[in-house]
Amino acid sequence: MQAVRLGKKLATFDEHWSPRIVSQFNGHDVMVVKARGEFVWHAHPDTDDFFLVLKGRLTIQLRDGQVDLGPGDLYVVPKGVEHRPVADEEVHLLLIEPKGTPNTGDQATAAKKTAI
């Protein structure tokens, strides 16, 4: 029975593109991540991909356009849709994905997700 203070969780690490699990919800991992630069193009064949910007700005590039997000903006990339997150400056995000989802869409290249 403990509140999850996202700002405090984010203050515990500096790595980019390395999600930390902060809670669980209906079989999903609730994660925070810091990101900067260009991630890889990828898709998740079996799950939607939830992004909420907590701090900074994020562009989610799609094959036919892009979505620009600031603090308090969210976007759900539909299942199977190719996308690439890009941040010119460091951005802090809340992510939600089914447990075990590889962040690159591929277990071989995925970051290990650690609970904090």
Add this chain to the structure above:
Amino acid sequence: MQAVRLGKKLATFDEHWSPRIVSQFNGHDVMVVKARGEFVWHAHPDTDDFFLVLKGRLTIQLRDGQVDLGPGDLYVVPKGVEHRPVADEEVHLLLIEPKGTPNTGDQATAAKKTAI
């Protein structure tokens, strides 16, 4: 392909305890809600209950304690656990629940959830 700007969504209504659906994620409704005062004691037998405070403060009372949340704090009430949200002043929340989940735990008393 459109960002969901939570602040703009929240600016479109004033009612309390009346969630608005702003997105969909893996069979769940992503909602914003404004709340003030005491909600009813309830539980959701089939789903965890996700709360993220966007603005203001929320207390989630549990039968054996309580969780106090401010902006950027989240808490997931486990499936089946009785709880009562309480806010002395208006609070703005992001909620995530499976589509069709009654906000009171009971369809007979639940608020209608409208998409905006």
